[in-house]
Structures are given as structure tokens and as C-alpha cells.
Amino acid sequence: MYGKSEDREDYQDTPRAVAAMARDLPDRHYIPTHSHRRGQLVYGTGGTITVTTPEGTWVVPPQRAVWVPPRVPHAMRTSGHVPMRTLYIDTRAHPSLPVSCTVMTVSPLLRELVSAAARIPVDYDESGRDGKLMSLLIHELVPADVIPLHLPVPKSDVLERLCARIIDEPGLNWTLGEWAAWAHLSERTLARRFQDEFGCSFARWRQQARLLAAVQMLGEGKTIATVAGTLGYESPSAFTAMFRKALGKPPTQYFEES
Known part of the structure; x- marks a missing residue:
């Protein structure tokens, strides 16, 4: 549907600071422990995603996302069908992003921005509409003032x-x-x-x-x-x-x- 790669490695060395990937995951799908050169916003529009790192476990319902900084080992498991819409971000271009795993609230605006970003080409025009959309998306990524669904290890x-x-x-x-x-x-x-x-x-x-x-x-x-x-x-x-x-x-x- 989105016409883009579903291989996370294809988003680590892209020419832009933000890259968005769409991938639909079935119930109880498990992604073994791995890490990225870029930071990752883990988000699903339905079901839940459980993210496990050396520091603990986070459960991510559709109103929330988890920010995983670069090179942090993490595994993921789905509960229910999860349309995953994830971002890979070069933190050198956006140093204000958190340096530890952080829960973020997904507002209706952020939800639509992430969905739109998944449709944008990897090599988007930074000075055009797509570039402005990505800039607004980054601006909307703020830590959640909520009780995180986090279980320390x-x-x-x-x-x-x-x-x-x-x-x-x-x-x-x-x-x-x-x-x-x-x-x-x-x-x-x-x-x-x-x-x-x-x-x-x-x-x-x-x-x-x-x-x-x-x-x-x-x-x-x-x-x-x-x-x-x-x-x-x-x-x-x-x-x-x-x-x-x-x-x-x-x-x-x-x-x-x-």
C-alpha cells in the first residue's frame, strides 16, 4: 500500500534526517533484539506493541509511542493486529530528542503526521511541503506527561x-x-x-x-x-x-x- 521498503536497514543511511516506514504486523509477531544507528519512534495505530530493552519493558497502546535512542538494544512483540508506523531519526540533526527511552503521547495531529510521513518518499524535498511536514512532526514529539506503561528490569x-x-x-x-x-x-x-x-x-x-x-x-x-x-x-x-x-x-x- 505504501510502496516503500519494509526492511529497517534501508532507513538507516537515508539522505534525510527523518524516514518513516509502514509495516503491518500480525498478532503475537516477535522481532528479536536488535538496534539501529538511528533513533526510532515505535508506534502502532492499533493493538499494542511491547518494547523490551535492557532497562525494562514498555507497552505501547495506540495513544502512545516509545522513543528508543540510537544503538539501544530492543525487542518487540505485538498483541493484536498492529499497523506499525515507525520513524527513524538521525539525532545528530535533532539533538533535542531524549537520550533515554521515553513514552510520548500521540495526539490526533501527531497520529496524522506519522501516517502521512509513511507515504512520503525517503528522498523528499526538504524545502517543499514534505520537508515542512517532517519539521512539524519533529516539533510534535514531546515526552508524555502520563503514567508510563513501563516495567523496570x-x-x-x-x-x-x-x-x-x-x-x-x-x-x-x-x-x-x-x-x-x-x-x-x-x-x-x-x-x-x-x-x-x-x-x-x-x-x-x-x-x-x-x-x-x-x-x-x-x-x-x-x-x-x-x-x-x-x-x-x-x-x-x-x-x-x-x-x-x-x-x-x-x-x-x-x-x-x-
Whole structure:
């Protein structure tokens, strides 16, 4: 449809500072860990994209995007069908862009700009309409003043194993004491390790893990009742209350355009 390459390598050494690629990805599509010479704005107009880096995991619904700086290793997985519209940007030409992974809000204007950019030739006229569109697009890339769907990665082996199980089984309603016993730690030691590594409590980290799992499942089209049951909530209403408190909207409205 867009008549442009779907090979990311074709966008790394282009003659312009900004290059946009369109690629439609199926549900549960996995892109192994890789990096780019350019920075990348990871964005999909539907479904969700999970981006994993050495620093953590981000879940990207259609109202948000994640900025991945140059040469940062990252992997991606889709939940639901994802029409991906991604930008590759030469940060030498745009040094004001963030130097670490950052969540960005995708306004209706930015959504349309990214979609239009995907149709623009790689070697566009910088002084013409296409060049002005790309300049406006860069101007619209600002960090989001929202709670990011980000889950930090543990550094220690003990927490890595425990956190991996929470991610794999988000509906497991064990207490802190039960998790501590499973990890062969005291409850106090486990609580301190979470605070030291993540700057938050065990309960806060686990809730964030459940939020990410919830957004992924909702992006796949699962019902609220199914998501609530999978995550161990007593009822869909209890899950909806948690979701609204954490993200400002009930799940029924979360994937609507802002």
C-alpha cells in the first residue's frame, strides 16, 4: 500500500534526517533484539506493541509511542493486529530528542503526521511541503506527561527469577510472605530489595506488571471479564476500578482515540 521498503536497514543511511516506514504486523509477531544507528519512534495505530530493552519493558497502546535512542538494544512483540508506523531519526540533526527511552503521547495531529510521513518518499524535498511536514512532526514529539506503561528490569538474580514468574503468572495472588518463602528470603529482605532496586514497593511493582499484562490482553481483543479472571481479580468491576485509578480511564475507553 505504501510502496516503500519494509526492511529497517534501508532507513538507516537515508539522505534525510527523518524516514518513516509502514509495516503491518500480525498478532503475537516477535522481532528479536536488535538496534539501529538511528533513533526510532515505535508506534502502532492499533493493538499494542511491547518494547523490551535492557532497562525494562514498555507497552505501547495506540495513544502512545516509545522513543528508543540510537544503538539501544530492543525487542518487540505485538498483541493484536498492529499497523506499525515507525520513524527513524538521525539525532545528530535533532539533538533535542531524549537520550533515554521515553513514552510520548500521540495526539490526533501527531497520529496524522506519522501516517502521512509513511507515504512520503525517503528522498523528499526538504524545502517543499514534505520537508515542512517532517519539521512539524519533529516539533510534535514531546515526552508524555502520563503514567508510563513501563516495567523496570531487575538486576539481581533472585529478583530476576521472582519477577519473571510474576510476569508469567500475573494472576498468582500470593502474599509478600509467600513470595519471600518461594525465593528463600525473609519478608523484610524481599521488601527491601524491591525498594532498593526499583524505588517502589513489591505491591506497586506487581500492580504495574498486571497493568502491562492487562493492556496487552485488551489489545488482543480479550474481554474485560477474561482479563480480570486471568489477573486474579474477584470481579470485572474490581479490575475496572484498579485500571481506572492507575490509568485515568476504564478499559472500555482506554483504546479510544484521544
